[in-house]
Amino acid sequence: MKLRVLSSLIVALAATTIATGPAYAAEAPSAASTATPTTAASAAQQTTSAAPNIEPQLSARVAAAGKIRVNVLSKTRADMPDAAASGQVVRQLSRFPLTTLHVDQAGLDRLSKLPSVVSVSEDKPARPSLAESIPLIGADKTRAAGKTGSGSVVAVLDTGVAVNHPFLKDRVLEEACFSTIDDEYSASSLCPDGTIAQEGPGSADTDQGPCAVVALGCAHGTHVAGIAVGDGTGVTGAPPAGVAPDAEVVAIQVFTKFNSESVCGAGAAPCVASFTSDQVAGLEKVLELKEEGVPLVAANLSLGEGLYSAACDGDLRKTVIDSLRAAGVATVIAAGNSGYGAAVAAPACVSSAITVGATTDQDGVAAFSNRGALLDLFAPGVSIVSSVPGGKWADMSGTSMAAPHVTGALAVLRQAMPDATLDQLEAALKTTGKAITYSGVTTPRIQVDAAVLGKSPNPGAWPIPHFENMTNTTIPDHGTVTSSIPVTGLLGSAPATTEVYVDIMHTWRGELKIDLIAPDGKVYPLQANDPNDSGDILHETYQVNASASPANGTWKLRVQDVEWLDTGYIDGWWIRLPCFGNWDDTTIPDPGVAQSSIVLDWINGNAPTRTRVHVEINHTWRGDLKLDLVAPDGKVYALRAADAKDGTDNIDESYWVNASASVANGTWKLRAEDLAKGDTGFINGWTLTL
Template identity: 40%
Template sequence: MKFRSAATARAFLCASLLGFSAAIGASSQGKDEEAPEKQVQETPAGKVPELRKITPSVPVQGPAPRLQTAPGPVVPGTITPLPVPGPLPQAVQLQGLDQLQLKLQQTDLPVRVIVQYNQAAVDQGESRTTAANVSALKSDKLQAANDKTLTFVRARGIESFRPIPNLPLATMEVTRNQIGALQESGQFALVVEDKLSAPTLASSGTVIGVADAHALQARGAGTTIAILDTGVDRTHAFFGGRVVEGACYSSNVPSQGATSLCPGGATSVTTLASGGACTGSGSCDHGTHVAGIAAGDGATFDGVAPQAGIMSVQVFTLFTDSPGGPQNCANAGRASPCVLSYDSDQIRGLQRVAARREARNIVAANMSLGGGTNTGTCNGDVRKPVIDQLWAAGVATVISSGNSSQVNAVGAPGCISTAVTVGSTTDADAISGFSNMSNTVDLLAPGSNINSSVPGGGFQSKNGTSMAAPQVAGAIAALASLSPDTSISDIVNTLRTTGVNVTDGRTGGTVTRRRINLAAAAEQLAPRDDCITHNTASLSLVNRGGAGGWTITDGRSLMFAFGSNKAEGEAALAIIRKYGFDRTCYVGRPNASMTYLLAGTSSATAAHGSEDCISFNRNNLSVEQVGSQWRLTDGRSSMKMFPNNSEAQQALDAINRHRFNRQCYVGRPGPSFTYWLAE
């Protein structure tokens, strides 16, 4: 998604954020041109959509569990009280209040909520949210609104108020006797429950063409994938030291049995270690497994983007049920203790991804989590604005569709229109029995029996849309490394157009979507050879006389010159005819720094014993600067020199694309003719 100016981009972000109050009555109808297309489920105007009750399932093997929404606790914070401000703004209608009041009538426990400021609260002059007004939102206005609200809610016994930085959102925990204070404050346009999600749980590599894509150098080098999950064991050999960023956003809410999983019990930490795999629940291996699928690099099999960096963002909280007390694990269909994730912690995690995007070249954020069933889009979801922000900045938020076996619905946040939502297939290209499907799904990937890393250095096979989503996130990183000038939007569209059609054949299933084919997508985006074709049968060796000497020509143009050495010209012509070379390709014309020959679009794959060739290992090739030039080397010797890094990289791409592993010569030393052969 591209904007003509930074101001336009800010307007887009802020409009989507403060437009929630309008979206609560009816699902948003607008879509940006480059956002993933999804159908919108309309809600009658003025009617607040029902918050759907979650009915999760948690299989360990077989159908994988999907992140489920459960009643929500709170994030307490330690904030110094400020002086009581002047009169609060006149109260305005607070959307979502009636629904939460009804929920609180059914429990004696507090409920954790997310509130969104109205425009009057942030001193924009009017309560209606429009792009023009929201684009002018200033940090000092947000701070003033936070300060005023803090004093107000503390005076009413609400001690858990916690703003979400840089967004007109905050969390707090309220009882049935306190919920009315949110309306009384006049500060808010919207209040929703801070819902809970749970994790959605090497053969797939063959199905999507990983090896062929890697041969084209679609391996993720220079990119980073953010994994918002239960943390990643960064010491696992499968990652080879490529976990480059860490962060943790988790919550302490004693009334809900919630304990932060961040180091020291903090609720927000951004050290590398803070993104480590959580402990206390069997589901804490989920993030390490997901990260391995996206970017593992092993001795016998790889993840989809084995050279990509990994940013691990731990967004889960440990919950413990108690008799007569909170039952969040039971409500999510899980044994206590369990790990669940608040919407608000996910928002903070996505904000951190946005903050580190440029420094780490983050191209995808994977969220193998979710809950509920949504037959259309859910553009009123509080996570949408930051997902919009990432999409506009060139980061795809890849989300699993869910494991509830639905044929016409997906979970949230996968129902957000600007997310890239992924369903699961088997290796036989059938929709997995556990996978959710609907018109909201963007892409498919294998999610059945996927082998990947788990904490402690081992590997396990798991099932679920959780396993399908990171294959798409890895594919985006792999393609971004292959074609860095291609936008993320175009990369996602390439995955759509080059994939294999799979129709949901389950009872009631009708939706057809593309299962990604990374090899085909890489072939489409790979750099093209710069070649001149000729008819091999018309080639001849002629003596041009004088300085021209013996030259191979096709009758139209001069191709290779040998001076006075007729024997070398004859040897070269014999080689061209032997392999059927009919294309001469160049790096760096008009003064080419490298030439290579192809037969059609393919390299030659054999050599007879009399040919003078040197073998090399493509995996050891690298480009390094030597003075004002750039050298291609295999680690043992210098293979070729180039005038600039661009041509050296083009040459390396060509060698890998065509799988060359032998450089051959006629007339060494000082060869008059050079060609390349493959395995």
């Protein structure tokens, strides 16, 4: 009989920043919640007496709780006292017409009738959205070129920062804390002095005050800051650097300690979460510093809750996000970690924010990452090593880790392009990024060296084919289930380096036997069951040689539960078939030699014994042409000999070579040599399948 140890689940969750929100956070927004809002600036000029926009379900929440926290946006600051009379005031901002209240049903009814009120929404607590990534995005190259974010400042609104950590020491420029005290929510301040607002040195330092208790989980902000601006020069055991190691940081604590299981989850209290009102106060502080002359370029928010498939421009935070953008400060927000295929969390759904999803080191979409049309950029977010309090290091995964890669990249771009607008900086990241295609959507993964130095990592390249199924599939107790992915548009056999990523939740994962079934029915074992493995979560990438099977067709993940008593589900999986291509036209001299290149940078070891090269060439006498594949180490693999009698016009052929004597990573070249004068043509494109 297996023993159930609750602490094992808690430890597993603590090892990553992938976190679920409070129980009510998954509620889908209504149509009203995605309507275009009235900003504070425009509201001040309104002359109509339109009824306030009341967030759906507020009455039901008040009825259930008796009294709740709400954020009331008034038309002008002069209208704030009218709103304040509807309940107990717990916060008022210094520049935006926002009042946070405790209200009962009578107070909510009064607010709903005030013509001076623009909107009323619940003040919800949101959880954090929890050395290979820097070279992957080219930030090591920008650092070597002297583009390190010098002269720029980024703000990290999070759980505070360990200001004396050697990875960040002497570069925390300003500190502030906005943290709630609310007995009705079992909420207490994380500000070191115990108040709801503290500014100045030490106010966001996680090594002081309540956050100094390691078990509380305030490491998140220090980890995020290290990714954006860490500098490991001369620091033993440190990563070489974050993205912008010479940029400075404004550290703003916007989280609160909760002792409530309704926020933290069963058995998980205490925990930290952030009220919307504290986030707005923190963003307001960023705007204040920018107007005082601090050269801020980005504010990072690695937090969120909810599910939004359309822009949530009615969100309370949009007003200050818009104001920051107008001042030249991007608000960079983690997309969330619920694995939604076509939705993101709030406030990432705000259209004027930069929304960031997470990829793996192999440029697959991280299974936990929210994604879809609202996503602006991808960045690495799996097993990222960065700073944590106590002068230590840890690896964490989540869209939380992806967002600060973008925040740091903006600091580097600002140094490189001091006169560019924020729109131009964002466009530089989007237009030079590596295309990641999934479920009919393409989103760029940032490539900082290409954006800053103009060096594309793989000119003319096409994205690695990536196919996924992120639909939850229940695994029967002592039974078998399959989840399918149709693959189309590829040529010939599957690669020898086919990658499969599996995300499974199960109360005893060692019961599971996992196989990949190819379109021709061949079975490729991925993982055997292990009765001693009592873990609850499986996030695993497997590489299989599937070259004996066709690439096109329906691939299946088969999961068999070989024991009784435990249950779970496939959270999602994807398959990547690394067929690389270059479809830039390349003229072939008459006579002469032409070469077209493909750069590989993530496949381990040597090329496979069955490496496939598919070539498309337009030429008026193809018999003039001799074709070779040139490996990164210079070895030449003959593909096609010239044949003076072959007067056909074009080549559309696949060739198989044993390239196992050459390393996979590096620059591969298709070499086309025209041996006779009189006919012309060009390489239309080619693919390399490993």
